[in-house]
Amino acid sequence: MKKRLYLELENCIGCRSCLAACTQCGGHEERNRNYVYDVNPLVNRQTMPLMCLHCENPACARSCPAQAIQIHETGAVLSALVEKCIGCQNCTIACPYGIPKFDHEQNLMYKCDLCIDRTKDGISPMCASVCPSNTLQWLTDEEIDNKKKQFNLDNGKWVTSMPYLEGETNVKVNLPGILQGITKLF
Amino acid sequence: MQAKAAVNQKSGNTLNNAFASHFAKSMFLSVTALAILSFIGTRMFTHVDLNLYGYMVGTIVFIGGFFYRFIAWGERPPTKLILKKGLKLLLRKSTPKTSVEHLATYNFIWNRGIYRWTQHVLIGWGCILSCFVTFPLVFGWMYFTMDDNGHYNIIAMGMKVMTVPADGIIANLSYNALNITAVMVIAGVCMALYRRLKNMQARAEQKFLYDFMPLYMLLLVSITGLALTFMNIFLHGAGQPAMSLIHQWSVIITLIYLPFGKLAHIPFRPMSVLARNYREHYAEQGMKECKVCGDQFVSVEQSKDVVDVLCVNAIEFKAKEGHHLAEMCLPCRRKYRIAQFSGFPTHEVKVKEANQNAKG
Numbered sequence A: 001m002k003k004r005l006y007l008e009l010e011n012c013i014g015c016r017s018c019l020a021a022c023t024q025c026g027g028h029e030e031r032n033r034n035y036v037y038d039v040n041p042l043v044n045r046q047t048m049p050l051m052c053l054h055c056e057n058p059a060c061a062r063s064c065p066a067q068a069i070q071i072h073e074t075g076a077v078l079s080a081l082v083e084k085c086i087g088c089q090n091c092t093i094a095c096p097y098g099i100p101k102f103d104h105e106q107n108l109m110y111k112c113d114l115c116i117d118r119t120k121d122g123i124s125p126m127c128a129s130v131c132p133s134n135t136l137q138w139l140t141d142e143e144i145d146n147k148k149k150q151f152n153l154d155n156g157k158w159v160t161s162m163p164y165l166e167g168e169t170n171v172k173v174n175l176p177g178i179l180q181g182i183t184k185l186f
Numbered sequence B: 001m002q003a004k005a006a007v008n009q010k011s012g013n014t015l016n017n018a019f020a021s022h023f024a025k026s027m028f029l030s031v032t033a034l035a036i037l038s039f040i041g042t043r044m045f046t047h048v049d050l051n052l053y054g055y056m057v058g059t060i061v062f063i064g065g066f067f068y069r070f071i072a073w074g075e076r077p078p079t080k081l082i083l084k085k086g087l088k089l090l091l092r093k094s095t096p097k098t099s100v101e102h103l104a105t106y107n108f109i110w111n112r113g114i115y116r117w118t119q120h121v122l123i124g125w126g127c128i129l130s131c132f133v134t135f136p137l138v139f140g141w142m143y144f145t146m147d148d149n150g151h152y153n154i155i156a157m158g159m160k161v162m163t164v165p166a167d168g169i170i171a172n173l174s175y176n177a178l179n180i181t182a183v184m185v186i187a188g189v190c191m192a193l194y195r196r197l198k199n200m201q202a203r204a205e206q207k208f209l210y211d212f213m214p215l216y217m218l219l220l221v222s223i224t225g226l227a228l229t230f231m232n233i234f235l236h237g238a239g240q241p242a243m244s245l246i247h248q249w250s251v252i253i254t255l256i257y258l259p260f261g262k263l264a265h266i267p268f269r270p271m272s273v274l275a276r277n278y279r280e281h282y283a284e285q286g287m288k289e290c291k292v293c294g295d296q297f298v299s300v301e302q303s304k305d306v307v308d309v310l311c312v313n314a315i316e317f318k319a320k321e322g323h324h325l326a327e328m329c330l331p332c333r334r335k336y337r338i339a340q341f342s343g344f345p346t347h348e349v350k351v352k353e354a355n356q357n358a359k360g
């Protein structure tokens, strides 16, 4: 059963477990590839995670002159192939969400690969496996559909894509509280 | 197709018009160049080593595959841009230094780990040195003659460049050059295989055809090459003809595979020098300021180029504010996305991005 990463952004409590977990994924070489932001840092404590959304038409891969960014058969957009990346940093400029990181010493781009060693076998990525607040979940499309029924939005807004995102993505993002008009934390 | 026709018209280049494609032209020029070089090198084909005939065919097939791949790849919009602008900047003062660091000493691989660096120096230099010895022999650009007095003459391009004692150091080094490089490659490939069995990232992503096949091929080439020497010295040549065929066959397969698999990085990698020149040159010309915070984060030229390349791919990321998303620095672009989710303009809060690096 194909599962996908599903984000309920406003659940985030800012513990940054996902960053720590990311460093521990096999082959991430102890460097995390995801982000957690304060939404309004001077006023309240609401945070939201941001990670690669694994675009269906990834700008990073389209802009890469070396074809170093491969798309896995699961749809995951992989980190740069170590022998191909020529260090031009086009991908960091192209990504609409500013996700790829660049290591100047190694002349190499690295980004979220959705823990491909795990997700290719259907195991959840590291970040989702540690998230204590159900912000990051690893769900089948059916489970995501059930959530949709549970929230019963009448404003037609559900799993967000446009206008919140720039294109269709393999990772699904949602803000059920905000979209329903139920203020949870902020 | 139209674009190509337009280019031809503009330059009015009759040579370009004479060929059906870039591919045909490049192929024709290379084979002609090889033939001429061999003709001169062998003093009008009087010194051709027919044992090496298979390599000649292999090389020509390889050149075909190579141009096919390289031209297809060079037609991709981002590749074309870097190639075009990078080649113009090839005369920058920093080019020699960058080339040595990127293509010969691999400083950046050192920064990825000493193990990986050692592995690559052994494989890479082992192969490059082997080619320096083999190809001139195959095409007759270099050969040896022996005088009566126990001295070898090394002849390059038909000219005597050196005369050395047949049992001296240089002579011994040249007889054994391919043995030494074979040992280097075998050691490097074993290191690579070991890493592929242990390293989690490698294990996650590797595919047999892409990652293991080239390693096994290099191993086969080196071991059969060494076996030839072994048979010559210890078995008085027994089994040599068969082994020689296996060796030739493995080299030819490796050459033909080269443009299509992982080893394709060998001809493509020099582009990293072009990319570095491109970044350095245009950074000096003028830096782009982030539309939100004003930080200079990339050259004006590259920012524009990336926007154009995405446009060719029918991708256009315009922010509501009217600028392109690529015109924001990375932290601002990330905060801008948070702002789209939350409805609060996070990117406009003048607070530096919190530390995003968890040290594992």
Ligand code: HEM
Pocket (backbone or CB within 6 Å): A082, A083, A084, B102, B103, B104, B109, B112, B116, B120, B123, B124, B125, B127, B128, B192, B193, B196, B211, B214, B215, B218, B263, B265, B266, B269, B270
């Ligand atoms: C033009 C100069 C070259 C450059 C800049 C270059 C660059 C690289 C880089 C960056 C990697 C990834 C290394 C890592 O991060 O662990 C790599 C891997 C590799 N290179 Fe090269 N390379 C060059 C020439 C060669 C040559 C001549 C060979 C000989 C066949 C070669 C064979 C390999 C192999 C087999 C691997 C894969 C090792 C593995 O399985 O992990 N390279 N190269």
Ligand code: SF4
Pocket (backbone or CB within 6 Å): A051, A052, A053, A054, A055, A058, A059, A060, A061, A077, A094, A095, A096, A097, A098, A099, A100, A111
């Ligand atoms: S979110 Fe950015 S890094 Fe991830 S696939 Fe899309 S363009 Fe690439």
Ligand code: SF4
Pocket (backbone or CB within 6 Å): A060, A063, A064, A065, A066, A067, A068, A069, A080, A084, A085, A086, A087, A088, A089, A090, A091, A092, A108, A109
């Ligand atoms: S930095 Fe590497 S991965 Fe990114 S676009 Fe350039 S070559 Fe491709």
